[in-house]
Amino acid sequence: MAFLTKKKLGLAIGLLVIGGAAAAFYSKSKTPVVEAPRFRTAPVDTGNITQSVTATGTINPVALINIGSQVSGTVSELKADFNDHVTKGQVLLKLDPTIFNAQIRQAEAQLASARASLRLAQATHSRNQTLVTQSFISPLALDQSKREVDVALANIQLAEAQLARAQADLNNSVIRAPIDGVIIKRTVDLGQTVAASFTTPQLFQIARDLTKMQIDTSVSEADVGSLKEGQEARFVVDAYPDKEFSARMRQFRLAANVVQNVVTYNVVLDVDNQEELLKPGMTAQVRLLVGNRQQVLRIPTAALRFRLSDEEIERQKKLAASASASASASASATANAAAPQDDDAGFRSKSDLARLFRIYTLDAHNQPKPMEVKIGLSNFRYTEIVGGDLKKGDQVITRAIVNEKEGGL
Numbered sequence: 060m061a062f063l064t065k066k067k068l069g070l071a072i073g074l075l076v077i078g079g080a081a082a083a084f085y086s087k088s089k090t091p092v093v094e095a096p097r098f099r100t101a102p103v104d105t106g107n108i109t110q111s112v113t114a115t116g117t118i119n120p121v122a123l124i125n126i127g128s129q130v131s132g133t134v135s136e137l138k139a140d141f142n143d144h145v146t147k148g149q150v151l152l153k154l155d156p157t158i159f160n161a162q163i164r165q166a167e168a169q170l171a172s173a174r175a176s177l178r179l180a181q182a183t184h185s186r187n188q189t190l191v192t193q194s195f196i197s198p199l200a201l202d203q204s205k206r207e208v209d210v211a212l213a214n215i216q217l218a219e220a221q222l223a224r225a226q227a228d229l230n231n232s233v234i235r236a237p238i239d240g241v242i243i244k245r246t247v248d249l250g251q252t253v254a255a256s257f258t259t260p261q262l263f264q265i266a267r268d269l270t271k272m273q274i275d276t277s278v279s280e281a282d283v284g285s286l287k288e289g290q291e292a293r294f295v296v297d298a299y300p301d302k303e304f305s306a307r308m309r310q311f312r313l314a315a316n317v318v319q320n321v322v323t324y325n326v327v328l329d330v331d332n333q334e335e336l337l338k339p340g341m342t343a344q345v346r347l348l349v350g351n352r353q354q355v356l357r358i359p360t361a362a363l364r365f366r367l368s369d370e371e372i373e374r375q376k377k378l379a380a381s382a383s384a385s386a387s388a389s390a391s392a393t394a395n396a397a398a399p400q401d402d403d404a405g406f407r408s409k410s411d412l413a414r415l416f417r418i419y420t421l422d423a424h425n426q427p428k429p430m431e432v433k434i435g436l437s438n439f440r441y442t443e444i445v446g447g448d449l450k451k452g453d454q455v456i457t458r459a460i461v462n463e464k465e466g467g468l
Contacts, residue, residue: 097371097425097459097460098419098421098427098456098457098458098459098460099456099457099458099459099460100421100454100455100456100457101358101359101361101362101454101455101457102451102452102453102454102455103356103357103358103444103449103450103451103452103453103454103455104356104357104451104452105354105355105356105357105451106354106355106357106441107351107352107353107354107355108350108351108352108355108357108435108436108437108438108441108442108443109348109350109351109352109436109438110285110348110349110350110351110436110437110438111346111347111348111349111438112278112282112285112286112346112347112349113344113345113346113347114276114277114278114279114282114326114345114347115276115277115342115343115344115345116274116275116276116277116294116326116328116342116343116345117274117275117276117340117341117342117343118272118273118274118296118330118337118338118339118340118341118342118343119272119273119274119275119339119340120243120266120267120268120269120271120272120273120339121267121268121271121272121273121329122238122240122266122267122268123243123264123265123266123267123339124237124238124240124264124265124267125261125263125264126151126234126236126237126261126262126263126264126265127255127259127260127261127262128154128231128234128253128255128259128260128262129228129231129255129259130154130159130228130231130232130253130255131154131252131253131254131255131256132154132155132158132159132232132252132253133154133155133250133251133252133253134152134153134154134155134247134248134249134250134251134252134253135153135154135155135156135249136150136152136153136249137151137152137247137248137249138150138151138152138153139151139152139236139242139245139263140242140245141242141243141244141245142241142242142243143241143242144240144241145236145239145240145241145242145265146236146239147236147237147238147239148235148236149235149236150233150234150235151234151235151236151242151262151263152233152234152247152262153232153233153234154232154233154234154253155232156229156232159225159228159229159232160229162225162228162229163222163225163226163229165225166218166221166222166224166225167222169217169218169221169222170215170218170219170221170222172214172218173211173214173215173217173218174215176210176211176214177208177211177212177214177215179211180204180207180208180210180211181208181211183204183207184201184204184205184207184208187200187201187204188201234262234263236265237265238265238267239267240265240266240267240268241265241266241269242263242264242265243264243265243266243339244263244264245262245263245264246260246261246262246263247260247262247263266339269332269335269339270331270332270333270335271329271330271331271332272329272330272332272337272339273309273327273328273329273330274294274306274327274328274330274343274345275325275327276325276326276327276328276343276345277316277323277324277325277326278323278324278326278347279321279322279323280315280322280323280324282349283311283324285349285350286308286311286326286347286349287308288308288309288310288311289307289308290307290308290347290348290349291305291306291307291308291347291348292305292306292307292308292328292345292346292347292348293305293306293345293346293348294306294328294343294344294345294346295343295344296337296341296342296343296344297341297342298336298338298341299336302336304330304337304343305330305331306328306329306330306345307328307329308326308327308328308329308347309327309328309329310326310327311324311325311326311327312324312325312326312327326347328345350436351436352435352436352443355435355436355443355444355445356443356444356445356449356450356451357441357442357443357444358418358432358441358442358444358449358455359440359441359442359455359457360437360438360439360440360441360442361457361458362418362419362442362455362456362457363416363418363434363437363442365418365419365456365457365458365459367419367427368459371427371459375426375427378426414433414434414435414445415431415432415433415434416431416432416433416434417429417430417431417432418430418431418432418449418455418456419455419456420449420453420454420455420456421454421456427456430447430448430449431447432444432446432447432449433445433446433447
Protein backbone atom coordinates (compact mmCIF):
# COMPACT_ATOMS: atom_id res chain seq x y z
CA MET A 60 0.00 0.00 0.00
CA ALA A 61 2.79 2.36 0.88
CA PHE A 62 4.50 1.35 -2.35
CA LEU A 63 1.44 2.35 -4.43
CA THR A 64 1.23 5.66 -2.62
CA LYS A 65 4.87 6.46 -3.41
CA LYS A 66 4.34 5.46 -7.04
CA LYS A 67 1.32 7.75 -7.40
CA LEU A 68 3.21 10.59 -5.75
CA GLY A 69 6.14 10.21 -8.16
CA LEU A 70 3.78 10.09 -11.10
CA ALA A 71 2.07 13.27 -9.92
CA ILE A 72 5.39 15.07 -9.50
CA GLY A 73 6.43 14.02 -12.98
CA LEU A 74 3.20 15.30 -14.47
CA LEU A 75 3.67 18.61 -12.68
CA VAL A 76 7.20 18.96 -14.04
CA ILE A 77 6.06 18.16 -17.57
CA GLY A 78 3.15 20.57 -17.27
CA GLY A 79 5.37 23.35 -15.95
CA ALA A 80 7.84 22.87 -18.80
CA ALA A 81 5.03 22.90 -21.34
CA ALA A 82 3.56 26.05 -19.80
CA ALA A 83 6.94 27.77 -19.84
CA PHE A 84 7.49 26.82 -23.48
CA TYR A 85 4.01 27.98 -24.44
CA SER A 86 4.49 31.27 -22.57
CA LYS A 87 7.84 31.84 -24.26
CA SER A 88 6.39 31.15 -27.67
CA LYS A 89 3.67 33.74 -27.05
CA THR A 90 6.15 36.52 -26.04
CA PRO A 91 6.04 39.15 -28.80
CA VAL A 92 9.27 39.63 -30.72
CA VAL A 93 10.47 43.21 -30.48
CA GLU A 94 11.61 44.44 -33.88
CA ALA A 95 15.06 46.01 -33.90
CA PRO A 96 15.05 49.73 -34.69
CA ARG A 97 15.64 50.44 -38.36
CA PHE A 98 16.10 54.21 -38.25
CA ARG A 99 18.12 56.71 -36.29
CA THR A 100 15.94 59.58 -35.07
CA ALA A 101 16.45 62.93 -33.41
CA PRO A 102 14.01 65.17 -31.55
CA VAL A 103 12.68 68.49 -32.79
CA ASP A 104 13.81 71.19 -30.37
CA THR A 105 14.27 74.96 -30.07
CA GLY A 106 17.58 76.80 -30.10
CA ASN A 107 19.82 79.26 -31.90
CA ILE A 108 20.89 78.91 -35.54
CA THR A 109 23.71 80.80 -37.21
CA GLN A 110 24.13 80.66 -40.97
CA SER A 111 27.50 81.47 -42.48
CA VAL A 112 29.27 81.44 -45.84
CA THR A 113 32.71 79.87 -45.91
CA ALA A 114 35.51 80.86 -48.27
CA THR A 115 39.29 80.82 -48.57
CA GLY A 116 41.21 84.03 -49.15
CA THR A 117 44.61 85.70 -49.01
CA ILE A 118 45.64 88.41 -46.56
CA ASN A 119 47.10 91.48 -48.30
CA PRO A 120 47.97 95.05 -47.35
CA VAL A 121 45.26 97.59 -48.12
CA ALA A 122 47.69 99.63 -50.26
CA LEU A 123 50.46 97.70 -52.00
CA ILE A 124 52.61 99.67 -54.46
CA ASN A 125 55.04 98.17 -56.95
CA ILE A 126 58.02 100.45 -57.53
CA GLY A 127 59.82 100.25 -60.87
CA SER A 128 62.24 102.24 -62.98
CA GLN A 129 61.51 104.30 -66.09
CA VAL A 130 65.17 104.23 -67.19
CA SER A 131 67.78 101.54 -67.64
CA GLY A 132 71.09 101.40 -65.87
CA THR A 133 73.30 99.65 -63.35
CA VAL A 134 72.50 99.85 -59.63
CA SER A 135 75.32 101.85 -58.05
CA GLU A 136 73.80 102.43 -54.59
CA LEU A 137 71.24 100.36 -52.66
CA LYS A 138 69.82 102.17 -49.66
CA ALA A 139 66.83 100.03 -48.62
CA ASP A 140 66.25 96.38 -47.72
CA PHE A 141 63.47 94.00 -46.71
CA ASN A 142 61.19 95.10 -43.85
CA ASP A 143 62.65 98.62 -43.77
CA HIS A 144 60.26 101.39 -42.79
CA VAL A 145 60.60 104.21 -45.32
CA THR A 146 59.12 107.69 -45.67
CA LYS A 147 57.83 109.44 -48.74
CA GLY A 148 60.71 110.78 -50.85
CA GLN A 149 63.35 108.62 -49.22
CA VAL A 150 66.04 107.33 -51.61
CA LEU A 151 65.81 103.59 -52.16
CA LEU A 152 68.50 103.08 -54.81
CA LYS A 153 70.53 104.95 -57.40
CA LEU A 154 71.53 103.96 -60.92
CA ASP A 155 74.94 104.79 -62.38
CA PRO A 156 74.57 108.44 -63.58
CA THR A 157 77.44 108.44 -66.09
CA ILE A 158 75.31 107.97 -69.20
CA PHE A 159 72.66 110.40 -67.98
CA ASN A 160 75.24 113.12 -67.30
CA ALA A 161 76.63 112.62 -70.80
CA GLN A 162 73.16 112.97 -72.29
CA ILE A 163 72.68 116.22 -70.37
CA ARG A 164 75.95 117.65 -71.70
CA GLN A 165 74.99 116.62 -75.23
CA ALA A 166 71.61 118.28 -74.90
CA GLU A 167 73.24 121.46 -73.52
CA ALA A 168 75.62 121.56 -76.51
CA GLN A 169 72.74 121.15 -78.94
CA LEU A 170 70.91 123.99 -77.21
CA ALA A 171 73.96 126.26 -77.47
CA SER A 172 74.29 125.43 -81.18
CA ALA A 173 70.62 126.20 -81.76
CA ARG A 174 70.97 129.56 -80.04
CA ALA A 175 73.98 130.45 -82.18
CA SER A 176 72.05 129.54 -85.32
CA LEU A 177 69.23 131.77 -84.16
CA ARG A 178 71.54 134.75 -83.68
CA LEU A 179 72.95 134.29 -87.18
CA ALA A 180 69.51 133.90 -88.72
CA GLN A 181 68.26 137.05 -86.97
CA ALA A 182 71.26 139.10 -88.14
CA THR A 183 70.81 137.87 -91.73
CA HIS A 184 67.12 138.68 -91.68
CA SER A 185 67.82 142.19 -90.34
CA ARG A 186 70.27 142.91 -93.16
CA ASN A 187 67.88 141.53 -95.75
CA GLN A 188 65.18 143.89 -94.55
CA THR A 189 67.48 146.86 -95.30
CA LEU A 190 68.53 145.48 -98.67
CA VAL A 191 65.02 144.79 -99.86
CA THR A 192 64.05 148.44 -99.27
CA GLN A 193 66.98 149.45 -101.51
CA SER A 194 65.91 146.88 -104.11
CA PHE A 195 69.24 145.01 -103.86
CA ILE A 196 67.50 141.67 -103.12
CA SER A 197 64.09 140.26 -103.96
CA PRO A 198 61.29 139.88 -101.43
CA LEU A 199 61.71 136.09 -101.83
CA ALA A 200 65.17 136.29 -100.27
CA LEU A 201 63.68 138.21 -97.35
CA ASP A 202 61.06 135.49 -96.85
CA GLN A 203 63.75 132.80 -96.88
CA SER A 204 65.73 134.62 -94.19
CA LYS A 205 62.57 134.90 -92.10
CA ARG A 206 62.14 131.16 -92.45
CA GLU A 207 65.68 130.59 -91.18
CA VAL A 208 64.82 132.58 -88.06
CA ASP A 209 61.74 130.46 -87.44
CA VAL A 210 63.72 127.22 -87.93
CA ALA A 211 66.36 128.42 -85.48
CA LEU A 212 63.66 129.18 -82.89
CA ALA A 213 62.17 125.68 -83.36
CA ASN A 214 65.62 124.10 -82.99
CA ILE A 215 66.06 125.94 -79.69
CA GLN A 216 62.75 124.54 -78.41
CA LEU A 217 63.78 121.03 -79.54
CA ALA A 218 67.13 121.33 -77.80
CA GLU A 219 65.48 122.59 -74.62
CA ALA A 220 63.07 119.62 -74.66
CA GLN A 221 65.95 117.19 -75.14
CA LEU A 222 67.77 118.81 -72.23
CA ALA A 223 64.67 118.55 -70.04
CA ARG A 224 64.31 114.86 -70.96
CA ALA A 225 67.95 114.17 -70.17
CA GLN A 226 67.55 115.95 -66.83
CA ALA A 227 64.39 113.90 -66.10
CA ASP A 228 66.25 110.66 -66.89
CA LEU A 229 68.96 111.68 -64.44
CA ASN A 230 66.35 112.41 -61.78
CA ASN A 231 64.59 109.10 -62.50
CA SER A 232 67.84 107.23 -62.00
CA VAL A 233 67.32 107.95 -58.28
CA ILE A 234 64.46 105.72 -57.07
CA ARG A 235 62.50 107.23 -54.17
CA ALA A 236 59.67 105.93 -51.99
CA PRO A 237 56.31 107.31 -53.22
CA ILE A 238 54.57 106.76 -49.84
CA ASP A 239 55.29 106.06 -46.20
CA GLY A 240 55.33 102.33 -45.62
CA VAL A 241 57.24 99.08 -45.20
CA ILE A 242 59.26 97.32 -47.87
CA ILE A 243 57.93 93.78 -48.12
CA LYS A 244 59.72 92.78 -51.31
CA ARG A 245 63.01 93.64 -53.03
CA THR A 246 64.01 92.13 -56.39
CA VAL A 247 67.23 94.04 -57.16
CA ASP A 248 70.80 93.89 -55.84
CA LEU A 249 73.84 96.13 -55.95
CA GLY A 250 75.53 96.00 -59.36
CA GLN A 251 72.50 94.54 -61.12
CA THR A 252 71.53 95.96 -64.50
CA VAL A 253 68.01 97.30 -64.71
CA ALA A 254 66.52 97.06 -68.22
CA ALA A 255 63.46 99.21 -68.87
CA SER A 256 63.39 98.93 -72.66
CA PHE A 257 60.11 96.99 -73.02
CA THR A 258 58.48 96.68 -69.57
CA THR A 259 58.93 98.52 -66.32
CA PRO A 260 61.00 96.31 -63.99
CA GLN A 261 59.67 95.77 -60.47
CA LEU A 262 62.31 96.77 -57.94
CA PHE A 263 60.41 97.07 -54.63
CA GLN A 264 56.99 96.44 -53.12
CA ILE A 265 55.88 98.83 -50.40
CA ALA A 266 52.89 98.29 -48.12
CA ARG A 267 51.39 101.50 -46.82
CA ASP A 268 50.33 100.29 -43.36
CA LEU A 269 50.49 96.73 -42.02
CA THR A 270 48.16 97.55 -39.15
CA LYS A 271 45.31 97.73 -41.69
CA MET A 272 45.00 94.62 -43.83
CA GLN A 273 42.41 93.14 -46.16
CA ILE A 274 41.36 89.65 -47.20
CA ASP A 275 40.82 89.03 -50.90
CA THR A 276 38.59 85.98 -51.15
CA SER A 277 36.40 84.22 -53.72
CA VAL A 278 32.79 83.30 -52.92
CA SER A 279 30.70 80.83 -54.89
CA GLU A 280 27.84 82.24 -56.95
CA ALA A 281 25.40 80.17 -54.87
CA ASP A 282 26.26 82.21 -51.77
CA VAL A 283 26.46 85.77 -53.10
CA GLY A 284 22.72 86.39 -52.71
CA SER A 285 23.06 86.55 -48.93
CA LEU A 286 26.10 88.85 -48.84
CA LYS A 287 25.88 92.52 -47.86
CA GLU A 288 28.49 95.16 -47.19
CA GLY A 289 29.29 95.56 -43.51
CA GLN A 290 28.61 91.94 -42.55
CA GLU A 291 30.80 90.52 -39.81
CA ALA A 292 33.19 87.67 -40.47
CA ARG A 293 35.54 85.43 -38.53
CA PHE A 294 38.64 83.75 -39.87
CA VAL A 295 41.63 81.66 -38.85
CA VAL A 296 45.12 81.26 -40.27
CA ASP A 297 47.48 78.31 -40.04
CA ALA A 298 50.06 80.34 -38.14
CA TYR A 299 47.67 80.78 -35.18
CA PRO A 300 45.35 77.73 -35.17
CA ASP A 301 44.02 78.49 -31.67
CA LYS A 302 43.21 82.15 -32.36
CA GLU A 303 40.21 83.47 -34.29
CA PHE A 304 40.31 86.93 -35.88
CA SER A 305 37.54 89.36 -36.77
CA ALA A 306 36.87 91.02 -40.11
CA ARG A 307 34.15 93.02 -41.84
CA MET A 308 33.01 92.85 -45.44
CA ARG A 309 33.96 96.03 -47.32
CA GLN A 310 33.29 95.34 -50.98
CA PHE A 311 31.61 92.88 -53.30
CA ARG A 312 33.15 93.11 -56.75
CA LEU A 313 30.82 92.54 -59.68
CA ALA A 314 33.41 91.06 -62.05
CA ALA A 315 32.92 87.29 -62.13
CA ASN A 316 35.77 84.77 -62.28
CA VAL A 317 35.05 81.67 -64.35
CA VAL A 318 37.42 78.71 -63.97
CA GLN A 319 36.35 75.42 -65.56
CA ASN A 320 32.73 76.61 -65.64
CA VAL A 321 32.81 77.42 -61.91
CA VAL A 322 31.72 81.01 -61.23
CA THR A 323 33.04 82.91 -58.22
CA TYR A 324 33.09 86.55 -57.16
CA ASN A 325 35.77 88.53 -55.35
CA VAL A 326 34.86 89.73 -51.86
CA VAL A 327 37.11 92.10 -49.90
CA LEU A 328 37.11 92.17 -46.09
CA ASP A 329 38.78 94.71 -43.81
CA VAL A 330 40.98 93.40 -40.98
CA ASP A 331 42.37 95.30 -37.99
CA ASN A 332 45.96 94.15 -37.48
CA GLN A 333 47.15 96.40 -34.67
CA GLU A 334 49.32 93.63 -33.19
CA GLU A 335 50.78 92.93 -36.68
CA LEU A 336 50.33 89.19 -36.18
CA LEU A 337 48.96 88.77 -39.69
CA LYS A 338 51.49 88.85 -42.51
CA PRO A 339 50.95 89.54 -46.22
CA GLY A 340 50.24 86.39 -48.21
CA MET A 341 48.77 84.31 -45.37
CA THR A 342 45.84 82.04 -46.25
CA ALA A 343 42.66 82.77 -44.30
CA GLN A 344 39.72 80.40 -43.76
CA VAL A 345 36.80 82.84 -43.61
CA ARG A 346 33.26 82.47 -42.22
CA LEU A 347 30.90 85.29 -43.18
CA LEU A 348 27.92 85.62 -40.81
CA VAL A 349 24.86 86.02 -43.07
CA GLY A 350 22.03 85.12 -40.67
CA ASN A 351 21.23 84.51 -37.01
CA ARG A 352 18.03 83.26 -35.33
CA GLN A 353 17.40 83.00 -31.59
CA GLN A 354 15.27 80.27 -29.97
CA VAL A 355 13.57 78.95 -33.11
CA LEU A 356 12.09 75.52 -33.91
CA ARG A 357 14.83 73.44 -35.52
CA ILE A 358 15.70 69.95 -36.74
CA PRO A 359 19.01 68.29 -37.60
CA THR A 360 20.01 69.15 -41.16
CA ALA A 361 20.63 65.45 -41.79
CA ALA A 362 16.85 64.91 -41.69
CA LEU A 363 16.50 66.91 -44.92
CA ARG A 364 18.84 64.53 -46.73
CA PHE A 365 17.17 61.28 -45.64
CA ARG A 366 15.26 59.34 -48.32
CA LEU A 367 13.69 55.89 -48.21
CA SER A 368 15.73 53.17 -49.87
CA ASP A 369 14.30 50.88 -52.54
CA GLU A 370 14.26 48.01 -50.04
CA GLU A 371 12.26 50.09 -47.57
CA ILE A 372 9.76 51.05 -50.24
CA GLU A 373 9.26 47.36 -51.10
CA ARG A 374 8.85 46.60 -47.40
CA GLN A 375 6.12 49.21 -47.12
CA LYS A 376 4.33 47.76 -50.15
CA LYS A 377 4.35 44.26 -48.63
CA LEU A 378 2.96 45.61 -45.36
CA ALA A 379 0.24 47.37 -47.29
CA ALA A 380 -0.68 44.21 -49.20
CA SER A 381 -1.05 42.13 -46.01
CA ALA A 382 -3.10 44.69 -44.06
CA SER A 383 -6.86 45.14 -44.00
CA ALA A 384 -8.64 47.24 -46.58
CA SER A 385 -8.76 50.36 -44.42
CA ALA A 386 -5.23 49.89 -43.13
CA SER A 387 -4.08 49.09 -46.65
CA ALA A 388 -4.92 52.56 -47.87
CA SER A 389 -2.93 54.13 -45.05
CA ALA A 390 0.05 51.82 -45.56
CA SER A 391 0.02 52.45 -49.29
CA ALA A 392 0.26 56.16 -48.67
CA THR A 393 3.25 55.53 -46.41
CA ALA A 394 4.89 53.21 -48.92
CA ASN A 395 4.64 55.82 -51.66
CA ALA A 396 5.99 58.57 -49.41
CA ALA A 397 9.19 58.76 -51.42
CA ALA A 398 7.21 59.86 -54.48
CA PRO A 399 6.62 63.64 -54.31
CA GLN A 400 3.01 64.74 -53.89
CA ASP A 401 3.24 67.72 -56.24
CA ASP A 402 -0.39 67.93 -57.40
CA ASP A 403 -0.52 71.56 -56.27
CA ALA A 404 3.03 72.48 -57.25
CA GLY A 405 1.78 74.67 -60.09
CA PHE A 406 -0.13 76.85 -57.64
CA ARG A 407 2.84 77.53 -55.36
CA SER A 408 5.30 80.34 -55.79
CA LYS A 409 8.87 79.57 -56.73
CA SER A 410 10.11 80.87 -53.38
CA ASP A 411 7.78 78.51 -51.52
CA LEU A 412 8.88 75.51 -53.56
CA ALA A 413 12.54 76.43 -53.11
CA ARG A 414 12.21 76.30 -49.31
CA LEU A 415 9.81 73.31 -49.13
CA PHE A 416 11.33 69.99 -48.10
CA ARG A 417 10.09 66.51 -47.31
CA ILE A 418 11.19 64.86 -44.09
CA TYR A 419 10.15 61.61 -42.36
CA THR A 420 8.85 60.94 -38.87
CA LEU A 421 7.83 57.66 -37.21
CA ASP A 422 4.16 56.83 -36.84
CA ALA A 423 2.56 54.78 -34.03
CA HIS A 424 3.79 51.55 -35.66
CA ASN A 425 7.36 52.82 -36.03
CA GLN A 426 6.91 53.16 -39.78
CA PRO A 427 8.32 56.15 -41.70
CA LYS A 428 5.74 58.83 -42.33
CA PRO A 429 6.37 61.71 -44.79
CA MET A 430 5.83 65.31 -43.84
CA GLU A 431 6.39 68.53 -45.77
CA VAL A 432 8.01 71.43 -43.95
CA LYS A 433 9.16 74.90 -44.92
CA ILE A 434 12.65 75.78 -43.80
CA GLY A 435 14.42 79.04 -42.97
CA LEU A 436 18.06 79.43 -41.97
CA SER A 437 20.22 76.35 -42.30
CA ASN A 438 23.78 75.30 -41.53
CA PHE A 439 25.61 71.99 -41.55
CA ARG A 440 24.11 71.02 -38.16
CA TYR A 441 20.63 72.53 -37.73
CA THR A 442 17.83 73.86 -39.94
CA GLU A 443 15.10 76.27 -38.92
CA ILE A 444 11.48 75.15 -39.39
CA VAL A 445 9.14 78.01 -40.33
CA GLY A 446 6.15 76.05 -41.64
CA GLY A 447 4.54 72.61 -41.34
CA ASP A 448 2.96 70.38 -38.69
CA LEU A 449 6.13 69.61 -36.73
CA LYS A 450 6.21 70.50 -33.06
CA LYS A 451 8.79 70.37 -30.34
CA GLY A 452 9.50 66.84 -29.19
CA ASP A 453 8.60 65.07 -32.44
CA GLN A 454 11.10 62.48 -33.64
CA VAL A 455 12.47 62.94 -37.18
CA ILE A 456 14.45 60.33 -39.08
CA THR A 457 18.04 61.33 -39.79
CA ARG A 458 19.36 58.10 -41.33
CA ALA A 459 18.79 54.36 -41.65
CA ILE A 460 20.51 51.83 -39.38
CA VAL A 461 22.46 49.42 -41.54
CA ASN A 462 23.55 46.80 -38.95
CA GLU A 463 22.53 45.38 -35.58
CA LYS A 464 25.57 46.81 -33.77
CA GLU A 465 24.64 50.31 -34.82
CA GLY A 466 21.06 49.75 -33.72
CA GLY A 467 22.18 48.81 -30.22
CA LEU A 468 24.16 52.00 -29.68
